[in-house]
Amino acid sequence: xxxxxxxxxxxxxxxxxxxxxxxxxxxxxxxxxxxxxxxxxxxxxxxxxxxxxxxxxxxxxxxxxxxxxxxxxxxxxxxxxxxxxxxxxxxxxxxxxxxxxxxxxxxxxxxxxxxxxxxxxxxxxxxxxxxxxxxxxxxxxxxxxxxxxxxxxxxxxxxxxxxxxxxxxxxxxxxxxxxxxxxxxxxxxxxxxxxxxxxxxxxxxxxxxxxxxxxxxxxxxxxxxxxxxxx
Amino acid sequence: xxxxxxxxxxxxxxxxxxxxxxxxxxxxxxxxxxxxxxxxxxxxxxxxxxxxxxxxxxxxxxxxxxxxxxxxxxxxxxxxxxxxxxxxxxxxxxxxxxx
Numbered sequence: 001x002x003x004x005x006x007x008x009x010x011x012x013x014x015x016x017x018x019x020x021x022x023x024x025x026x027x028x029x030x031x032x033x034x035x036x037x038x039x040x041x042x043x044x045x046x047x048x049x050x051x052x053x054x055x056x057x058x059x060x061x062x063x064x065x066x067x068x069x070x071x072x073x074x075x076x077x078x079x080x081x082x083x084x085x086x087x088x089x090x091x092x093x094x095x096x097x098x099x100x101x102x103x104x105x106x107x108x109x110x111x112x113x114x115x116x117x118x119x120x121x122x123x124x125x126x127x128x129x130x131x132x133x134x135x136x137x138x139x140x141x142x143x144x145x146x147x148x149x150x151x152x153x154x155x156x157x158x159x160x161x162x163x164x165x166x167x168x169x170x171x172x173x174x175x176x177x178x179x180x181x182x183x184x185x186x187x188x189x190x191x192x193x194x195x196x197x198x199x200x201x202x203x204x205x206x207x208x209x210x211x212x213x214x215x216x217x218x219x220x221x222x223x224x225x226x227x228x229x230x231x
Numbered sequence: 232x233x234x235x236x237x238x239x240x241x242x243x244x245x246x247x248x249x250x251x252x253x254x255x256x257x258x259x260x261x262x263x264x265x266x267x268x269x270x271x272x273x274x275x276x277x278x279x280x281x282x283x284x285x286x287x288x289x290x291x292x293x294x295x296x297x298x299x300x301x302x303x304x305x306x307x308x309x310x311x312x313x314x315x316x317x318x319x320x321x322x323x324x325x326x327x328x329x330x
Contacts, residue, residue, distance in 0.1 A: 154292060183290045184258075185255050185256050185257075185258060185286070186256070187252075187256070188313070192279065192282065192313055193252060193255055193256075193279065193282065193283045193286060193313075194286065194313050195286045195289070195290060195317075210258070211258075212260075212290050212291060212292070
């Protein structure tokens with residue numbers, strides 16, 4: 001199967017991180033920025049790095065943006081440039097265009113001119129951080145669908161020493177435990193104490209819950225909220 | 232006489248550390264904390280005790296305490312791999328974030 005080709009326009013922190021990650025995952029990555037220093041810096045971590053003006057149609061065409069399967073426009077700070085670049089890339093006929101946005105208006109305009117997906121990394125991160133500060137026992141939260149979430153939660157004290165069945169997490173709280181993460185102490189090769197994380201995927205009803213275990217649970221958002229409030 | 236005293240002190244430190252490590256490996260973290268603290272009373276420069284306390288506090292979801300312990304470990308041994316890795320993880324620094 002041919003490698004997928006990605007273009008990343010705008011190599012700030014978000015753009016360069018995504019370009020490098022895609023390249024690490026064996027994708028063909030064309031990285032573009034107007035700043036030569038930034039382009040030189042990333043050149044060894046992507047397939048091709050090119051200096052080009054994101055608002056100049058000819059430059060982008062010469063860079064090979066037309067041949068990309070997906071283009072990520074990550075020029076969040078300069079909305080005008082971001083919008084122009086999106087227009088040009090859509091005009092090229094690129095099938096999938098992802099635009100990093102900084103505001104709701106930015107995303108609305110991007111969607112109007114044909115962006116296939118808009119992302120708000122700062123907003124998403126802020127929501128995640130706020131969640132973790134308000135509910136320190138919730139370690140990770142992923143929205144599955146409108147009503148269902150997947151969360152990593154520290155095992156409540158009254159669950160410790162019980163099996164999953166005895167804890168009543170399914171019957172009383174309506175939540176399903178899909179994995180248990182446990183920190184296991186050990187002595188490493190250098191003879192020093194260390195802790196490794198072991199994951200019990202799809203645990204059975206008779207599996208034990210120990211103190212400090214992290215439970216990965218799936219359930220309705222309302223049930224998760226109730227569970228959070230009671231523990 | 233000085234040498235014998237020194238030797239005894241070391242042995243006691245080692246004994247307590249052995250007990251602390253035993254508790255640590257058996258996930259008896261509260262008992263391990265008490266013992267590692269005793270180790271530090273006997274030798275306030277025991278790197279292993281600081282690092283192990285960091286690991287325990289991290290596991291008990293007490294990140295501030297854990298950070299303090301890792302920082303103390305790194306003050307005594309700036310190249311301590313375990314403390315460096317765990318401190319970076321707590322703060323959220325990725326290991327390969329060099330540039």
